Amino acid sequence: MNKFVSALCALGLGAVLVASVQAATNNEKIIERIKPAGSVCMVGDDSCGGAAAASAGSGGRSGEDVYNTKCSACHGTGVLDAPKFGTSDWADRGAKGMETLLANAINGINAMPPRGTCADCSDDEIEGAIQHMLDSAK
Template identity: 40%
Template sequence: MFRIVSLLFLSVLLSACEQGPSPEEMMRISQTLVPDDPQLNEIYQRSCKNCHTLTSTGAPLTGDISAWQSRLDKGRDTLLENVVNGFGGMPPFGLCMDCNAEQLNALIDFMAQNPQQ
């Protein structure tokens, strides 16, 4: 009986590992990522980063590719529109009122770790 329980426990642990980093670990990873471009980095530091590196905000974390996939599946036009208008807990323009579409797209690519087209 004990053996079955410990086997079950082990398989739960293993399947948890297969799901990638824990939320705490993912949050730590997201906080180490910065855009290469200095201008983009400046925008990122004062806006997106404040929410997209904290699980408590409910925002998909920077670098959390699995969290971003369902967002990217909506299509770029919808994503951009949602950032501009605000979406759920995200204020309009993700708090970067002076950002243009090109910059917002580049920030989305960076956070979703989506190779730039």
């Protein structure tokens, strides 16, 4: 009888160990399934491994790049009376001066919301896009 009890205890302990190992494996699978797909790095955050610093040091986007990706949707077609790229609309606006044009672009004017569609643009990038549009005036 003593051997029988010992065998049952060993069998029970083995089942507990198997269940424990299985639970750990399941937890690892769950952790793997729910882990974040990526992360966000902000400029100046040193915990990102320098990725944010590298992109910040690139000198920003050119005025043409900003125009093509952010401004052309409205200024390319003249949506809601936006001054159209490549037309005399910009020659007229140039007379107002860059300081006024930049303030209008940053703060919004008429139907244009503040910063247009470029919430992630620096003031210098917006100024570059304005200059690009001014340079296009015919």
